[in-house]
Amino acid sequence: METLDQIKSRLTHALLGARLEIVPNESPSSQRSLLVDSEHARAVAQWLRDDPELCLDYCSNVTGVDWLEAVGKTKIKKTVVVDGVEKELEETVDSLRSGYLEAVYHLFSMAKKHGPVILRLRTENRTDKNHLPSLTPVWHGCEFQEREIFDLYGVVFDGHPDLRRILMWDGFKDHPMRKDYVEPDDYEYEPTPHDAVLEKAKKHQAQEAKP
Amino acid sequence: MDEGLRSELQKQGIFTTTLGEIYNWGRKNSVWPLNFGLACCAIEMIATTMARYDLARFGAEVFRPSPRQADLMIVAGTVTKKMAPQVVRLYNQMGEPKYVIAMGACAISGGPFKQGYNVLKGIDRYIPVDVHIPGCPPRPEALIHAFMTLQQKIAEQQLTGAQRPRHLRADAPSEFTVPEFGDHDLVPTKNPDVWQPQVLIRG
Ligand code: SF4
Numbered sequence: 471m472e473t474l475d476q477i478k479s480r481l482t483h484a485l486l487g488a489r490l491e492i493v494p495n496e497s498p499s500s501q502r503s504l505l506v507d508s509e510h511a512r513a514v515a516q517w518l519r520d521d522p523e524l525c526l527d528y529c530s531n532v533t534g535v536d537w538l539e540a541v542g543k544t545k546i547k548k549t550v551v552v553d554g555v556e557k558e559l560e561e562t563v564d565s566l567r568s569g570y571l572e573a574v575y576h577l578f579s580m581a582k583k584h585g586p587v588i589l590r591l592r593t594e595n596r597t598d599k600n601h602l603p604s605l606t607p608v609w610h611g612c613e614f615q616e617r618e619i620f621d622l623y624g625v626v627f628d629g630h631p632d633l634r635r636i637l638m639w640d641g642f643k644d645h646p647m648r649k650d651y652v653e654p655d656d657y658e659y660e661p662t663p664h665d666a667v668l669e670k671a672k673k674h675q676a677q678e679a680k681p
Numbered sequence: 682m683d684e685g686l687r688s689e690l691q692k693q694g695i696f697t698t699t700l701g702e703i704y705n706w707g708r709k710n711s712v713w714p715l716n717f718g719l720a721c722c723a724i725e726m727i728a729t730t731m732a733r734y735d736l737a738r739f740g741a742e743v744f745r746p747s748p749r750q751a752d753l754m755i756v757a758g759t760v761t762k763k764m765a766p767q768v769v770r771l772y773n774q775m776g777e778p779k780y781v782i783a784m785g786a787c788a789i790s791g792g793p794f795k796q797g798y799n800v801l802k803g804i805d806r807y808i809p810v811d812v813h814i815p816g817c818p819p820r821p822e823a824l825i826h827a828f829m830t831l832q833q834k835i836a837e838q839q840l841t842g843a844q845r846p847r848h849l850r851a852d853a854p855s856e857f858t859v860p861e862f863g864d865h866d867l868v869p870t871k872n873p874d875v876w877q878p879q880v881l882i883r884g
Binding site for chain 2: 637638639641642643644646647651653654656658659660661667
C-alpha cells in the first residue's frame with residue numbers, strides 16, 4: 471500500500487481545497503493518521519473508498535476521543551543573528567490548546583487486502599460546535615459506531631440516518647465517556663476499595679457523616 | 682417420627698414420610714430455570730446444562746423461555762443499568778415459589794465493571810437472591826454447587842409456622858419495585874427492603 475504521505479499528496483491533487491494534515495505518532499507503533507477538515511471529510515472518504523489503487527471498502531472501527539483543553543508544547547524554529555552570523559534555533563513554547571472531540575476511523579481494503587488508513591475528524595470545541603459529518607453514507611458499517619460516539623461522547627453526526635443513543639437509555643443526561651463526566655455518587659458499599667475508588671468511598675463517607 | 686423407627690420400618694418395606702418432606706422433595710427436584718443469559722457467564726451456564734456437566738441429573742434441565750413457567754432465575758452475567766428494570770420485571774412475572782441464583786462476580790457485585798457508568802453493582806439491590814456464586818466466570822461445578830445449595834435450602838423449608846417460606850405467606854411480597862431510568866442512574870438506586878449496605882468494620 472502507498473504510504474500516508476503519498477496518499478495525502480494524491481488527495482490534495484484530487485480534491486482541491488481539502489485541508490489535510492498528517493498527525494504524527496511517537497509511540498512504538500508509529501501509526502500515523504490523516505486529519506481531515508469537516509467540510510471535505512465526506513468527499514475524502516468517498517475518494518478513499520472509490521480510488522482504484524486504495525479501494526478502502528471497509529471501515530472496521532470508529533471510535534471517539536475526548537481531548538480536554540491542555541497546555542501543549544510546540545517547537546518553533548527561530549533565526550537569530552549572533553555575532554553577525556545567522557543561526558537557526560529551536561525553541562519550545564507553551565501554548566494553550568483548546569479542547570475538542572475527535573472521531574477516528576480505521577479503514578481497510580477487503581479487495582486489495584491492505585490497510586489500515588486512519589482518518590481523524592475533529593470538532594471545533596467540546597460544547598456547542600460539536601458537529602461532524604457522518605460517514606455512514608460512505609461506509610454503512612459506521613452506523614452503530616457513530617451512534618455510540620454520539621451517545622458516549624456527544625458528537626453530533628450530520629447526515630446520519632438514525633442518530634439516537636445506543637448504549638444508554640433515551641433520557642440519559644450527558645455523555646459518560648467524556649473526561650469531565652460527573653458520575654452519580656453510589657459508593658455507599660465498597661468492601662475492598664483501593665486507589666481512586668478508595669478516595670471516592672471516603673468522600674462518600676464524609677458526606678454521609680455530615681448531618 | 683423417630684429416625685431409628687423409621688429405618689427399622691424401611692427394612693420391613695414400609696416407607697414413611699411427612700407431607701412437608703415429600704412436597705419439598707418434589708419441588709427441589711424439578712426446579713425449572715428461566716432461559717436467559719446476560720453476558721459471558723451465560724456460556725458457563727449453557728455448558729452446565731450440556732452432556733459433560735449435565736444439570737439434568739438435578740431435575741433442572743428444562744430451561745423455560747417464559748417467566749410464567751419458571752421457578753428459578755439464574756442471573757448469569759453483567760447486569761447493566763439499562764437491563765436491570767427488565768430483569769426485575771421478569772422476576773416479578775415469575776410465579777411463586779421462585780428463587781434466584783446470582784452467578785458470577787458481575788451479578789453479585791458488578792465484578793470487573795463495578796465502577797462502570799452503566800453497570801449495576803449487584804442484582805441483589807433489587808431482588809432477593811438465594812445463592813451467590815463468586816467467580817469470573819464460575820465453573821460449571823460452581824453452578825452445580827449453587828444449585829445443590831438451593832436444593833438443600835428448599836428441602837429445609839418448613840411449611841407451617843413463622844419460618845414458612847414467602848410463597849406460603851399471604852402478606853409477603855412477591856413483586857418488587859421496578860427501577861426507572863433517571864438522569865444518570867436508576868431511580869431508586871436500590872430497594873431498601875431487599876438490600877442495605879452492610880456495616881463495614883475496618884481495622
Ligand atoms: S463475572 Fe466475569 S465471566 Fe461472568 S459475566 Fe462478569 S465478566 Fe463475564
